Amino acid sequence: IIVEDAKELAFAQGLELVEDQVLVDEVSGLVEWPVVMMGSFEKEFLVIPDEVIRATIRNNQKCFVVRDPKTGKLTNKFVLTANIEAPDGGKTIVAGNERVIRPRLSDAKFFYETDLKTKLEDRLPKFEQIVFHEKLGTQAERIKRIEALAAEIAPLVGADVEKTKR
Structure with missing residues (x-):
């Protein structure tokens, strides 16, 4: 259910889900009533290598990243799985995940840029x-x-x- 719903949500926006079976297994164990939603982060973080963005979002928030199928590059969107159909359509849940992901990506960007300063x-x-x-x-x-x-x-x-x- 999670993968199919996430793929449909990404496809509806012209994007493609980056599949991650280990994450699917983990998220499946965390939710009883999976509801997928899409969040976003600032495009400035896309200067970070894809692997770092993916690991940061995956490890900190258990979310999936999506890419542009034309270029294969990650976008500034991510798919999260909630355990409830929220009365506000999930706006609060998405906003909460975005609020947590931003500082994590900010830290990742800082460390990446710091690493680049030393050969x-x-x-x-x-x-x-x-x-x-x-x-x-x-x-x-x-x-x-x-x-x-x-x-x-x-x-x-x-x-x-x-x-x-x-």
Whole structure:
């Protein structure tokens, strides 16, 4: 019921539900009378990688994200599942979910933008101080082993060797 109703709701707005069976199973266990509704968030958050938006909305509010079927990109809409047919048509429920999602996405955007300020290469020296495993050395040594392995595998799968070093 949840998936079909969510798909119909998204389709009615020219969108496509990003299916997530694990989330469906979880939400199904939380509601007895599922009613799907659509909420939204500010488009400014779409600069965050799709995976981060999806994880933030999924983990914090148990909601599904939707995408534009023409581009495959996420939109600023999400589908939530309530446990009641609200007298106001769900406006209060949607507003409450939107109110919770906004600060979570704001935090995600802040951390993402903060991470972008430091190059990956500049983070490497810190890994020399972190033990990966007593018998396997530091995280830096582990990174070097993975880099060497990726460089060997890359030509076999048609990947760019230089990119694997990142």
